Amino acid sequence: MSASEGRSTPTATTSEHAAAERRAAARALLSTPILAAAQHAEDLALVRRHKVALRQAFQTLLGYPLVVEPTFARLVKAVPPVDAPARGARRANGGDFTPRAYTYLALVCAGLMAPGAGEQVLLSALVEQLRADAATAGITMDETLGERRALVVAINQLIAWGVLIETDGSVAGWGERREEALLTVNQSLLPHVVARPLAGMDVPQDMWAVDPAEREQPRPALRRRLTEHPLTRRETLTEAEADALSRERRDVARALDDAFGLTLEVRLEGALAYDPDDELTDVEFPGQGTVRQAALLLLDALVDTLNPAAGTTALVNGVPVPGVLASWEVVAENLELLSDQNAKSWRAEVAGDLGRLTDEVVEVLSAVSLATPTDDGLVLHPACSRYRPEPVRTATRTRAQRRLADDGRPIDPADDPLFDGSGPGADTVVVPHNQEQS
Structure with missing residues (x-):
């Protein structure tokens, strides 16, 4: 055998490296659809290097247009299905955008695109423009601290996207003390913040209306579902999408793995393309923290309580779907019991407020498509x-072995049941499954 046999050739190595770079760039775009040079220089460099292949891959696989310019890249995603969990904008602290913050976000974008707007703007001048636009639209603006903070949240979102840069001063200073700030506008990126042209739209609902042509393309629609949402329920698939999943499962799995590094798993109840590295997961479950622990334990308690049989269905918006209904009374009873049992380890301000705990647990379970809230439960x-x-069993030492350990005398690992997890008198410790692929 020659010295070169058994190892990759330079050509193969180069090809594999390029494929890995394209996959990394595609994952960056899926995670952050707006990549600006100021915030994501390395990711943007990768996208620009492979822009031709990335444009083709996103358009072919998902039907997503990709705009790549010297200072930014913008992946324009399609309108999500009506049954998909909501994925709203979030503040820097992880909290949800309020309706007021969304209002200010729209007003700021409109003000920055007003005729005569330049590459730099004083924050005070921008606020005056917002007041004029708000008055025209019939929106009331006042000078309360809460209003100014909502405005700061909206502007900070544009800064995070790279649309605005704080050139002198800070937006936070305006929110607290009305301090002046000079902002630089990325005018080439600004028009691409809105995914669709607004011309010809009469009502807000037109923004998320689905193009009839998209409904006629089941394969890209199926791949979008698998790529974007935590759990694709079989009952939500159209007949054409379900047929594509059944007939072309291997092709779909290969395409999602090659392009995005996602692993497809299909079960009777649905399918999921999950990320083994957790980099694309925006809602962790199971996970750390009081709410996620409560949600996991609640699922266990409800399944024990309700003991659902195969083929069980429940009504969601009048439509029978696979699943079992837990009444709100049963949910509250189980969460209250879990709160009492875990009072020492759960955050008191959450565990002590049953209403808040219920709302946050339901929000998490809905976000990962494991539960759907209805009027009845x-x-x-x-x-x-x-x-x-x-249940994972860990062994306990015998009384003699515990006495030896208490006396400080060494125990031979070969004689210690804790060393290999075997032995009599085992205690039961509850450890959650790794459920990324569920």
Whole structure:
């Protein structure tokens, strides 16, 4: 065998490296659809290097246009299905955007695109423009601290996207003390913040209306569902999408893996293209913190309580779907019991407020498509049973071995049941499954 056999050739190595770069660039765009040079220089450099291949891949696989310019890249995603969990904008501290913050975001964008607007603007002048635009639209603006903070949240979002740069002063100073700030506008990126041209739209609902042509393309629609949403429920698929998943499962799996590094798993109740590296996961579950622990334990308790049988259905908006209904009374009873049992380890301000805990738990379960809130209660998807904690047995030492340990005398690891996890008198410890692929 020659010295070169058994290892990659330079050509193969170069090709693999280029494929890895394209995959990394595509993942960056999926995670952050607006990549500006100021915030994401390295990712933008990768995107620009492979822009031709990336444009083709996104358009072919997902039907997403990709705009690549010297100072930014913008991936324009399609309108999500009506059954998809909401994915709203978030503030820097992780909190949700308020309706007022969204209002200011729209007004700021309109003000920055007003006729005569330059590459730099004083914050005070921008606020005056907002007042004029708000009055024209019939929106009331006042000078309260809460209003100014909502405006700061909106402007900070544009700064995070790279649309605005704080050239002198800071936006935070305006929110607290009305201090002046000079902002530089990325005018080439600004028009691309809105995914669709507004010309010809009469009502806000036109923004998220689905193009009839998109409905006639089941394969890109299926791949979009799998790429963007935590759990694709089988009952939400159209007949054409379900047929594509059944007939072309291997091709879909290969395409999502090659392009985005996602692993496809299909089950009776649905399908999921998950990220083994967790980099694309925006809602972690299971995970750390009081709310996620409560949600995981609630699923276990409800499945035990309701004992759903195969083929069970429940009504969601009058439509029967696979799953079981847990009444709000049953949900409250179980959460209250779990709060009492975990009072020492859960955050007091959350565990002590049953209403808040219920709302936040339901929000998490809805975000990962495991449950759907209705007027009558919480409908649990069949996949919930796969999140049940798994009992793992850890051994305990005998009385003589504990006495030796207390006396400080060494125990031979070969004689210690804790060393290999075997032995009599085992205690049961609850450890959650790794459920990324559920």
